[in-house]
Amino acid sequence: MKHLQAGYGTSAVAALEVRAVGHSYGRKEALSDVTFCIPPASFAVLLGLNGAGKTTLFSLISRLYGIQRGSIRIFGHDIGRDSREALRRLGIVFQARTLDLDLSVRQNLSYHAALHGIGSAEARRRIDSVLETVEMGDRLRDKVRSLSGGQMRRVEIARALLHNPRLLLLDEPTVGLDIQSRASILAFIRKLVSAEGISVLWATHLIDEVDPGDQIVMLRQGRVTADGRVPDILQKTGAADIGQAFSKLCRIETETGEMPT
Amino acid sequence: MRTQTAPDTGAAIPLRSPAFGILGYLICLKGILVREGLRFLHQRERFVASLVRPLVWLFIFAAGFRQVLGVSIVPPYKTYVLYEVYITPGLAGMILLFSGMQSSLSMVYDREMGNMRTLLVSPFPRWFLLVSKLLAGVTVALAQVYVFLAIAWFWDVKAPFLGYIYVLPALFLSGLMLGSLGMLVSSLIKQLENFSGVMNFVIFPMYFASSALYPLWRVQEASPLLYKICLANPFTYAVELIRFAFYGQMEWTSLAVVAAFTTVFITGAVLAYDPSRGLMNRKQDTGGNA
Numbered sequence: 170m171k172h173l174q175a176g177y178g179t180s181a182v183a184a185l186e187v188r189a190v191g192h193s194y195g196r197k198e199a200l201s202d203v204t205f206c207i208p209p210a211s212f213a214v215l216l217g218l219n220g221a222g223k224t225t226l227f228s229l230i231s232r233l234y235g236i237q238r239g240s241i242r243i244f245g246h247d248i249g250r251d252s253r254e255a256l257r258r259l260g261i262v263f264q265a266r267t268l269d270l271d272l273s274v275r276q277n278l279s280y281h282a283a284l285h286g287i288g289s290a291e292a293r294r295r296i297d298s299v300l301e302t303v304e305m306g307d308r309l310r311d312k313v314r315s316l317s318g319g320q321m322r323r324v325e326i327a328r329a330l331l332h333n334p335r336l337l338l339l340d341e342p343t344v345g346l347d348i349q350s351r352a353s354i355l356a357f358i359r360k361l362v363s364a365e366g367i368s369v370l371w372a373t374h375l376i377d378e379v380d381p382g383d384q385i386v387m388l389r390q391g392r393v394t395a396d397g398r399v400p401d402i403l404q405k406t407g408a409a410d411i412g413q414a415f416s417k418l419c420r421i422e423t424e425t426g427e428m429p430t
Numbered sequence: 431m432r433t434q435t436a437p438d439t440g441a442a443i444p445l446r447s448p449a450f451g452i453l454g455y456l457i458c459l460k461g462i463l464v465r466e467g468l469r470f471l472h473q474r475e476r477f478v479a480s481l482v483r484p485l486v487w488l489f490i491f492a493a494g495f496r497q498v499l500g501v502s503i504v505p506p507y508k509t510y511v512l513y514e515v516y517i518t519p520g521l522a523g524m525i526l527l528f529s530g531m532q533s534s535l536s537m538v539y540d541r542e543m544g545n546m547r548t549l550l551v552s553p554f555p556r557w558f559l560l561v562s563k564l565l566a567g568v569t570v571a572l573a574q575v576y577v578f579l580a581i582a583w584f585w586d587v588k589a590p591f592l593g594y595i596y597v598l599p600a601l602f603l604s605g606l607m608l609g610s611l612g613m614l615v616s617s618l619i620k621q622l623e624n625f626s627g628v629m630n631f632v633i634f635p636m637y638f639a640s641s642a643l644y645p646l647w648r649v650q651e652a653s654p655l656l657y658k659i660c661l662a663n664p665f666t667y668a669v670e671l672i673r674f675a676f677y678g679q680m681e682w683t684s685l686a687v688v689a690a691f692t693t694v695f696i697t698g699a700v701l702a703y704d705p706s707r708g709l710m711n712r713k714q715d716t717g718g719n720a
Contacts, residue, residue, distance in 0.1 A: 231551045235705035256553035257447055267548050269465070271472035276465070283461020284552035284559075286454030328548075 182245040184209045184336045184368030185230070190239035192225055192391075199225045200391040203239070207384065209335070210366040212359060214379050217388035218419055223372040224264065226388070227340050230370075231261050243336055257285070260334030262325050264341045270314040274305070274324055277313060278331060285332040292331075299327040303357065319350030326354070330361075336368045337361070343378065351378075376412045385411070387418050394418040450554065458554050459562045466566035470573075480528060480574045481581070484521035488582060492517050504645050506677040514587045519673035520642025521582075522575045522597075523665060526605045529571035531633055534612030537563075538619050550703070557700045564613060564696070568605035575601055593676040600675035604668035607688050610695035611664075617702035640666040641673075664691040 185207040192200040200222045207213045217223050228234045229248075230241055236249045246254040268277050275296060282292035300306045303323040313321060322342055329337060339358065343351040355378055361367045371378070379385065385402055387395040395402050395418050399411055408414035450458075470477065492514040503510060540546040549559055579594065589597075615628055639659045641649075646666070650657040660666050664687060671684035 231547070232705050233547055233550055253449075253553045253555075254446060256551060259551070261547075261551055263547055267545050269469060269545070272465070272468055276468060280461050280465045281548065283457050283464075284549065284554070286450045286457050286554070288453070288457055 181209055183207060183242070184211070184244060185370060186240075186242040186245075187226070187230070188240050188242075190226070190229060190236065190241060192222075192229060192234065192237050198391060200229075203388070203391070203393050205386045205393060205396045207336075207368055207370060209244075209368055210362060211384060212362045212369045212371065212380070212382075213384040213386060215370055215372040215386050215388060216374065216376070216379070216415060216419070217372075218374050220390075221374075221388040221419070222391040223388060224340060225391075227261070227263075227338055227372065230338060231259065232256060257332065258335045260329035260332065260337045262322070262329050262337070262339040262342050264344060266321060266325075268313045268321060268324060268328075271312065273310050273312055274300070274316075275309050277324065278328055281328045281331055287332065295331055296327075299330050300324075302330065303327045317350075319346050319354065322346065322350070322354055323357075326358070334367070336370070338370050338372075340372045341374070342371070343373070343375070376415050379411050387415065389419045455554065455558065458552065458558070459565070462549075462559070462562040463566045463569060466563070466570055470570045476532070477574070480525060480532075481578055483528065484524055484578050485581060487517065487521055487524070488514060488585065488587065504647065506674045506679050512587075514582075514585070515589075516645070517643055518579075518582055518587050518589075519676060520640070520669050522578065522601060522672055523604060523608075523640075523642055523669040524637060525575050525578055526568075526571050526601065526608045526668070527633060527637060527665065529567065529574060530605065530608035530610075530612035531615070531628055532612075533563075533567040533609060534616035534619075534628065537613065537616040556703060556705070560613065560700055560703055561696065564606065564609045564699075567609045567612075568602060571605045571609070572598070572601055589676040590678065592678060596678050597672055597675040600671045603685075603688055603692060604672060607664060607668060607692040607695060610692060610699050613699035614695050614702060617699060636663060636665040639663050640669055642666075642669045664688065667691075 183206045187206070188204050190200055190203045191198070203222075203226065215223055215226070225234070229236060230243070232248050232252050232255070241248045243255040244258050246258070248255045269280075272280075278296045278299075279289070279292055282289075282295065287295065296309070297306065300309060303326055305320060305323050305327065308316065308320065308324075313324065316324065326339075326342070329339075337358070342358075343354060346354070358369055358371065359380070362369055379399065381399045384398055385395065386393060387402075395406070395414070397405075402414050402418075403409070403411065406414045406417050408417055496513040507516075537546060540549075549563065550556065552559055576594075582588075611632075615632060619628065637643075639656065640663050641660060642665070646657060646660055649660055667681075667684040667687040670681050671688055674681040674684070
């Protein structure tokens with residue numbers, strides 16, 4: 170498989186470095202030789218159809234699964250050998266809803282703060298602050314069940330930011346949301362990157378969530394088919410826009426089983 | 431903003447944050463306990479169900495069987511006791527057994543729904559997270575047992591007053607054993623639907639093939655094979671440990687067996703949930719795509 174590699178400087182430690190990672194469920198290979206790098210303070214899109222291996226990759230980065238082949242580093246800390254340091258720098262928004270519906274917003278966030286060893290006084294301060302950031306400050310005492318889908322996502326993002334991570338993973342965070350909520354969450358995350366210098370890996374299969382300035386990592390059947398900035402990918406694939414490139418690198422191959430030239 | 435992590439963005443050498451002190455571990459444990467307690471309070475049906483089950487046994491089954499099953503004087507009892515009194519330690523054990531398996535069910539549910547993920551991505555060591563979760567489950571189960579014992583007290587099923595204090599460590603250790611068994615089972619169950627299998631293959635055999643409902647000498651008279659099965663069942667020892675503790679006596683064999691099984695089950699559960707060698711990565715879960 171020919172990769173379109175991005176040429177990033179090596180002076181700074183990468184926010185996320187995935188090197189030659191492979192993973193199998195029994196005999197079924199879900200990921201194979203996946204390699205890419207996300208520099209600090211950047212927005213990267215992990216683009217792939219359903220079943221391309223995005224969620225498996227996220228499970229490996231967050232140490233839910235052990236690494237079978239290759240290595241993953243978060244700001245230089247190996248997720249397998251130095252998982253404590255790596256996980257402290259990582260915030261994650263899972264695709265599935267993972268809030269306790271019967272508990273209040275504050276109770277959910279306090280639980281997460283405790284899981285990161287943050288004491289209650291400090292936790293209260295941070296909860297107020299992150300909820301302000303996601304514009305949910307007035308819902309502190311409400312039960313999660315009473316929130317809309319978009320509001321729950323905001324709370325999940327607030328939760329992921331609670332321990333001040335430097336790398337944020339979001340697994341299809343806009344699935345099931347209406348257009349307005351989608352746009353506002355995307356805009357909010359982009360602001361975090363530019364204002365706070367957080368690095369983001371945003372997994373999606375929706376091309377319209379890609380901006381021209383983004384780094385794109387395309388995943389197809391567990392392999393990286395392209396990795397680079399939008400203009401580079403367009404140039405190398407000869408596509409007119411990213412949608413066409415996505416079709417070339419992901420869809421057409423799936424349908425015809427042929428590699429693009 | 432934690433200052434130790436902030437300068438990471440441009441640093442060439444990865445910085446290290448200070449290790450979690452004991453305080454950090456305690457905060458984490460407390461958070462897990464509080465969450466489990468809050469969840470329990472919000473699931474009143476679960477609480478009622480957990481009480482109705484042993485109470486039905488006590489009020490109906492035991493009352494009916496009182497005449498059929500005579501229990502002779504066996505230690506720790508010094509006089510003839512009513513059948514209700516005999517099965518109460520077994521029913522306390524039953525609450526712990528169901529609660530342990532229930533939390534196993536909720537772990538499978540959590541895993542399918544993704545809540546388990548939020549626990550496991552905590553930077554604390556995974557064994558600590560699992561043991562904390564176990565302790566939280568046992569604490570909730572102990573509360574259920576004491577409410578049951580209080581109701582039984584009013585039903586005139588009484589142990590010596592101090593027995594209710596002596597029994598606490600016995601209940602705690604038994605709860606730990608059954609909770610860790612539940613955790614181990616949860617790592618082996620792929621899907622939620624398989625829980626009826628747990629009922630049929632774990633809960634019922636463990637409960638019936640034990641000394642919870644009838645003294646072992648009676649079982650031996652009826653069937654030597656069943657007697658051997660009862661003796662091989664760790665639940666028997668949990669029940670006996672609880673029974674003797676009610677009367678301020680220590681059953682050393684039971685203590686040793688329950689402690690040994692607790693160690694084995696906890697170790698097994700921690701290994702099963704260990705990312706590097708665990709069973710989790712061999713199973714493709716729906717990964718939140720559900």
